[in-house]
Amino acid sequence: MHEFRVSPRERLVLTAIIETYIATGEPVSSQAVARYFENREGLSSATIRNVMAALGDGGLLDQPHTSAGRVPTPLAFRYHVAQLQQSPQSGVSAPAGQLAQQINHLSEQRREQIEESFTGVSSPLQYLERTSHVLAAISSGLGVAVAGAAAQPILEHIHFSRLTTGRVLAVLVTRAGSVQDRVLSLDKELGYDELEMAARYLNENFRGWPLDRIRTEVARRIAAEQAEYQNRLQALEELCRQGALAANMAGPVIYVEGMGNLLLVGEMDRERLRQMLMALEAKQRLVELLNAYVDARQGEVRVVVGLGGEDEAMPAMPDLVLVGAPARFGAESMGTVAVIAPTRMQYQEMIQAVGYISRLSERVLGENVLSERVPDGPPQ
Numbered sequence: 001m002h003e004f005r006v007s008p009r010e011r012l013v014l015t016a017i018i019e020t021y022i023a024t025g026e027p028v029s030s031q032a033v034a035r036y037f038e039n040r041e042g043l044s045s046a047t048i049r050n051v052m053a054a055l056g057d058g059g060l061l062d063q064p065h066t067s068a069g070r071v072p073t074p075l076a077f078r079y080h081v082a083q084l085q086q087s088p089q090s091g092v093s094a095p096a097g098q099l100a101q102q103i104n105h106l107s108e109q110r111r112e113q114i115e116e117s118f119t120g121v122s123s124p125l126q127y128l129e130r131t132s133h134v135l136a137a138i139s140s141g142l143g144v145a146v147a148g149a150a151a152q153p154i155l156e157h158i159h160f161s162r163l164t165t166g167r168v169l170a171v172l173v174t175r176a177g178s179v180q181d182r183v184l185s186l187d188k189e190l191g192y193d194e195l196e197m198a199a200r201y202l203n204e205n206f207r208g209w210p211l212d213r214i215r216t217e218v219a220r221r222i223a224a225e226q227a228e229y230q231n232r233l234q235a236l237e238e239l240c241r242q243g244a245l246a247a248n249m250a251g252p253v254i255y256v257e258g259m260g261n262l263l264l265v266g267e268m269d270r271e272r273l274r275q276m277l278m279a280l281e282a283k284q285r286l287v288e289l290l291n292a293y294v295d296a297r298q299g300e301v302r303v304v305v306g307l308g309g310e311d312e313a314m315p316a317m318p319d320l321v322l323v324g325a326p327a328r329f330g331a332e333s334m335g336t337v338a339v340i341a342p343t344r345m346q347y348q349e350m351i352q353a354v355g356y357i358s359r360l361s362e363r364v365l366g367e368n369v370l371s372e373r374v375p376d377g378p379p380q
Helices: 008-024 030-037 045-057 074-085 096-103 108-117 124-138 192-206 211-224 226-241 259-263 270-281 283-293 347-365
Strands: 142-147 155-164 167-174 179-185 254-257 302-307 317-329 332-342
Touching (some): 008 045, 074 347, 124 142, 124 254, 124 317, 124 347, 142 283, 192 211, 211 226, 283 302, 283 332, 332 347
Antiparallel strands (some): 142 332, 155 167
């Protein structure tokens, strides 16, 4: 990962500095490192100072201002994560056979807190939305959950409202509980009665159908029975053609909680923090960020220290860390869950929490997810 080779003694001192800095948020002095060891490792103050100097020369420690203490660099946090990856209790990039053993290392109190937070959840979207709240509550950063695109939305209810000439608001409620809205620009002016007729026809005939199959069936009926349904279906054809039933009409479903947590971070200057928050508030950018770093085809936790860059959708954010994992139900991808937090975070606990939540859906959703599956044919 870096030309500077870390000796066993340097690794001990670096780990002590990182853990002390995470706990206090203050630059770490050689005296603080000595207190951390309490002479267990037989390191004198002079030896600790020499090791800290070597770590600084290697780019792993910074000395802010004129303080005698040191703070870990992003490179140091990457090294720390690499050490956790090699530990069988970290939960990072581990074979599937070790997953149950890794989850057991999450404290019982934390597991109970997580499981209680999912009480009452009965659908994949509810699970992902609750996940963003849980991860924000237990971390010092954002809790993020993005729904996967595998499941086709099921129509529960649709409503049309006329806004102005040629503009109609479509409000679509899916069986999973999401509410999507879109302003449609129409080539043909539609009145209140026509909009009511179109909504009533869709709700009475296609409730419980996948959206893509509704569009196909509407087109088939119009072609087969154009004369009989001409007056009634022309308005419906126009609405569908303009995207009233587009499956991605509201873009990716994404839940974000804890933006205010980043405002409490004292290590960043205000202008850099403002730029980060502006980038993170763009939900499409967050989706691109998670898609770039988390592979939905693999069941492992991914940790990235220092986000973004010149060639990526996000600006360079070296002071932020992403801990993410795909959420699955059986063989199907439900989406992605993640924490985005400052480098000063409890790495092992967050890695284990994200991994635990990403796999908890099997037990939380249970049979409720089966009722949400798309039927093989149109409802009779």
